[in-house]
Amino acid sequence: MSLRFAILGSLSSCPSSGYDLTRQFGLGLGWFWSASHSQIYPELKRLEDSKLIDGSFTTVGEKLEKRVYSITPAGVEALITWVTDHPQYRPNRDPERLQLIFSDLASVDDIRRHLEAHQRHYVDRRDLVRPIRDAIANGEHDRVQKRLNGKSPREQAMTLLLREFAYGGDIERAELEIAWAQRALRALDEYERRYAGND
Amino acid sequence: MSLRFAILGSLSSCPSSGYDLTRQFGLGLGWFWSASHSQIYPELKRLEDSKLIDGSFTTVGEKLEKRVYSITPAGVEALITWVTDHPQYRPNRDPERLQLIFSDLASVDDIRRHLEAHQRHYVDRRDLVRPIRDAIANGEHDRVQKRLNGKSPREQAMTLLLREFAYGGDIERAELEIAWAQRALRALDEYERRYAGND
């Protein structure tokens, strides 16, 4: 149910086409909600039917049609209602650690590979998010800059503060997972030393 | 797709009924994968059709039928294949921080409430997971004890080590989120001081 609000939120920065949004979901926004174009286009239709967004046609070159959507006042209202809502925490889904708790059926090497993959995953993630956070802080992020347009310095500071919290939290999470995996790997080493030769 | 393996994994500790599994998903296992009985019963049927588990009937009292499932050798094999697989990281879904980045449309008080709810959520979570982790470490967790049965001391140590990693990681994550929310709340205070009276 968050997809519609992810779209509304993105459109509250600036009007965009389905294609623009798809790319957004593949970049910055994607760290908090990801979606493919096959979800986005039908959702845009539904949002238009609900009068929360407004579509207009443009043409690129000779024939290529582009549909650019803008958020309506009703859309802004719906978005504000949603952000103001008590956050809904979804059911836990942690397939990696689920694998891990049943990995006593696998070999120590398999477990080691699992933890190394976990570490790599979060290193990659951290290294991809950091530049985005930095670009936002340095005023080099296009869509965030558009969001700042027309806002007072006070409001601009809040927009930037919230982004800093959100991306910062994501980076901290990645760093936690990296440190966790490293500690687990060291514990595995110790386990192997303790039981070396026995059994 | 992890549901079938969550069930297989749970059955690899000891045979259980759908009802037992439902409770398991509501307790320990639920921290890594949660599911309702309406997902579990049909999945058990599918697993039985695939010969990965074996169902037998028991009667409780006079009439009440109970279907107890055990994992088959083919099921153990399928489970091992899965735990040995490279972990699959799912698309990001972080509705809370998604709300947060668009909360520049809301009031500072709304943001404060959001962060306080976030903190409470993870305090509750931490306080619920810790006793489970401790019970496992102290040998007071029934299903984990059953899993240890018939294992060598070396194997038992690995089972317990993996649980410690998994639950420990979850607790650390909760503590990170609590600290993050507290820092964000302090940053909000500072924001309000800085802009007091202006605007």
Place this chain on the structure above:
DNA sequence: TTCTAACATGTTCATATCGACATGATGTTC
């Protein structure tokens, strides 16, 4: 004996999600 909590197992429907299928235009490079 009656009531209640817990035991026990299902189905059904709406929605979410993802990968694959499907099509075509535009701009750049070789």
Place this chain on the structure above:
DNA sequence: GAACATCATGTCGATATGAACATGTTAGAA
């Protein structure tokens, strides 16, 4: 002029998930 990456918009079908609907038993307490 051909090839290719990117722009651009859609649909379809399989599966996942969750809430609600549906039914009945058993054990213990009041």
